[in-house]
Amino acid sequence: MRNSFVKKTIVTVLIISLIPFAIFTAILINMVQSFEEERLEDSLNMIISEKMQTMKKDLQKVESEVNNLAQWAQETAHYPVDSAQLSADYQRNRQNVLEASGKETSTYLPSHIPLTEEIATEIIQTEAMVPAMASMVRQNGELAYVYTVTARGFMRVYPYLDNQIFAPDHDQRTDPFYTIANQPHNLNSANWTKPYYDYGGNGWIITCSQSYYRQDGTSGGVVCADVILDKLVQSIVDFRIGDSGFAFIIDENGGVVYHPYMEAIKGNMGDTFQINYAENYQESPVRKQLLKAMQADKSGLVSFNAEGRKKAVVFERLDTIDWIVGIEIDKEEYSVGREYLTVGVWAVLFILLILVSILGSLLSRRIIAPILKLTENVKKMDQGNLVPLPVDTSDEVGMLASAFNSMGQKLGQYTGELIYSKNQLESVFNSIDDTMMILDGDYGIKKINKGRLEEGGLACCYQILRGQEEPCRNCPVGDTARLLNKHKSEVACGGDIFEVASYPVLDEEGKLKEIVVFEKSVTGEKLMEKELFQSEKMAVIGQMVAGVTHELKTPLAVIKGASFLLKGGADGKEWEEIMGEMDANLARAEKIVYNMLDFSKSSWGESRLHDSRKLLDQLYMLVRQECVRKGISVQLNTGEEPVNVFGNSDSLKNIFLNIMTNALEAMEEGGKLTIQANYTQEGNVCVYFRNTGTQILEENLGKIFEPFFTTKEKGTGLGLWLVYKEVIRSRGSIKVTNQPDGVEVRILLPGGPEENNVEGDVRV
Incomplete structure (x- = not known):
């Protein structure tokens, strides 16, 4: 009874009941929490808005009064006064600081600034500002001091402030309250300093400053109001x-x-x-x-x-x-909602358990007996006795018995059909011309078509087919056994190349049971592709000969001219310069020739790491004259650090050169070709080719990599097809897209031999 239907039914009902209960509970809790969040957010927003309005009002009041004081200072700066009428109370103290004792305000002129006629005029003019300063302090309890500092360094402060707190040579014009008001973007507006400790002993303050001007348009100075920070906040x-x-x-x-x-x-x-x-x-x-x-x-x-x-x-x-x-x-x-929900949740759970118990008791009496009888009869069928089961009831149990009888009848028919299908598949398996076999996880042959296995028992595939003692290099069987998915690769053995595909066969637990391997010789196809690649490359070289010839003319002309100068009897330093120029141009000509020879020769060796910038520079030398002729600018962005790409050098050259020549052909009227190479986050290399030439028709984007498809009058339609084949062979991907100003080709290639395939087969 451990696995009885009734118990499973009760558990099922309990689970089904709990699902809507859990959903309802989650929705209820979410609603309560959302309501609390909204209520809390509204309350806090209302409180902070009220605080902000209060502070903003206080600050704007100070700004308004400082603005008025700046206008008053500007007006007083225009008053005509006689500097000779300066009060005798203004005297230099023992520290040579100009001050006036017994005044309502304090004044300060640093010891290093002489009392000129202009400063004397400012002292008299600022005395007219004292009533306005006093009014500001009386009406604003948070203000500590109100003062003005002229552009010539004189300061007047209200209320009185002992000058001893300043150094004798302290220049107020270097303080933040002065410099902030005289910055170009702060002129004619009120400006606030950061908090700083007050010279007058009022603790931390902030200062509101504004500049004012004389009649001639020059800066007259600034007016300031010190706000006590504790009172403001x-x-x-x-x-x-x-x-x-x-x-x-x-x-x-x-x-x-x-x-x-x-x-x-x-x-x-x-x-x-x-x-x-x-x-x-x-x-x-x-x-x-x-x-x-x-x-x-x-x-x-x-x-x-x-x-x-x-x-x-x-x-x-x-x-x-x-x-x-x-x-x-x-x-x-x-948060108060969760406490109220706890009691309700437990109450509903208790009621739910009672209902499920009643349902279980009912199901035990009405269903368990017929089910047990039906189970005994089905066991007989499981032992191979396909005799029809007795049908005693017309309810669901009787219907189930009738279904078992129908199933038994069809099982007999299906058994015969399976035997026929097995024989049919065996014939198909043996009729395939290429090699097809079934292996275990250790390369052991379990079955092979057409009697390819000699007498003496089964062995490993690489022993029977290759005559060697270890698996073939690049064999996909090992990856299939390890990763449990389909793999396909090319295997070279001797002078032949095989295309090998391996497919895993898993058991009901998802474990590897066997591997189906299909092997096809593609030696002829590969040789043909190699010849096509070399032909395509030589065709491009033929198109570039004129450019290379022009490249060689320049160093040859320089050498010829140098030879003429040498014949003219050059000596000493001039002779050394001529010989140096000849050596440099000989090296340049040699580099051009070797570059052409290196590119034109076949190099189908093993894949290795290549500096992408070196490859692209080498290719650019071949097309540079064509770019000059058409007025095409080339921008090569590979960064200061080398970007190494893994692959066959001949294959990479053909891929990059074909894309570059296609880009040049698309820009007959001139334009710009941008080439960029960089690493991706996965360690692969992405090479972009962006040109500003003619876009590709949308209906042709899906066809450009098909063989023999071309829109050129003299094109073969094999260039991009061969590029696509080489990119896929290099375990990379290529994507061509139209851009607002031209076409972009993105090629993604491995950055090392350990990298996996990158992004798959992406065409457009």
Whole structure:
């Protein structure tokens, strides 16, 4: 009863019942979680929007007042004053710094800047700005100081600031608040500095600066307002949500403006705040990714896992000052749906188990007895007794018994047909002229057609067919036994070449049972292909002779001229230069001749690694004159490092040259040929040929690799067919596509002998 039908039925019903229950539960949980996510996101967006509006309003108010002060400074710079009326209160102190005691504001002129008539005029003119400065400070509690720094280096500050905090030669024009306002793209607008430690002892501040101009259009200086950072971000500092939620501010580069978990840092006067958001979390990869997300978008919500908890950050960019304001929460504090679902899930499971138990009891009484009786009768049929089974009932069990009777009758018929089919296949197997055999996984022959096996028992295929003691090189049988799939390759033995294909036969468990091997001699075909390749290559060489001849004319002309100069009695340094020029041109002519000879000779040796740039340079020399004649520019991009391609050199030359000549023929009116070779991620080599010539008709793209297909008046139609054959033989692929400005040919080849076939047979 271990494998009884009833038990299987109960399990099936239980599984079928659990599927919709699981789907319903998943949908319910997803709905609850989605609702919680939407509710949480809406709440956070509303909160951060409110905080942003408050801060933006405060910053815009400061910007507006700084703008007004800049206009006031520009107006006062036009006031006509008499520099001789400068108050005697302005005196140099012991450190030679110009200051005025007893004033409402403090003034500062570095010790190295002389008090000129122009600066004296500026001092008097800036006194008119004091009421406006005082009004700004009184109306804005977050402002620490309001001041102006002229283009000549004079500074006036409100309220009074002791000059002793500055070095005697400190030039305010080198400080960030001055330089940021005088950058070309920041002129005539309010600009904010990064946080830095206040010289006046107000802690961390940021400064809003704006430039102004004199009547002659030159820079008059800048006006500034120092905002106390703690007061500006007070609404962010005081914000808390839940037990762990908090708000923070960073700048566009990730520098922390405010963060509750950051240690309180007291800086030196003038120091810029340099703590980075990710550094605050010990360079956490999760925090780095979060920082990138906040820097990439203007606003959003990012969920992440950190410190073993599910968290979320909602953020929004404060465009006024290029700050990012964020709120971080612990999402698990706001997830309440899962607790309510637990009780319901267990209740439904309990009810489901009760229903399945009742169903199992019913099935046991109504089905198990007839099934057991039917099983006993089927066992008799399994023993070879095909006598019809008794049919006692008219229900499904009776119908099953009738089906077994029909099956027994057909089994008798099928047995006879199988014997006939076996004899028929045996005749077909023995009638094949080429070699066909069945091997085991160790090359042992189990069966071979036409009595090719001599008497004395079966042995390994390479012993019987080749007379050798080890498997043939490139034999696909080993790959089929190892990878359990079809393999096909060419095998050379003696002076013959065979095309061998091997097919695995697997048992019901997917394990190798035997291998079917088909072998066909292709020696004649290969010799013909070799002759065709050599003929095609020599035809191309014939077309290139004129170009090579022109190439040789140049060095010969140089040598002839040098010979004439030598006869004229050249000596000394001139003689050495002439001989050097002759040697260089002799080497050039020799290289051209050897290049032609090397390309034209047959080299059907073994495959090896070749420098693709060397091959392409060699081929370009053959077609360079043709490119010059047609006005075609050639761009060869292979990089500084060598890109090595694995294959037969003669085959690679024919492939590349055929593609290059086809590209030149497509650009009769001139154009550009781009050749690029580089490695792929898999270690293979991809060579691109892109030309700006005539496109291929769409209906012809699928035919260009067929033998004897050509659109040229004098073409043979064998060039691209031979290219395709060689690419496939080199375990590569080729693809031709039309581009908006011409045609692209992509050839993918192995980068080494250990690489597998690349991408398969891709034509168009």
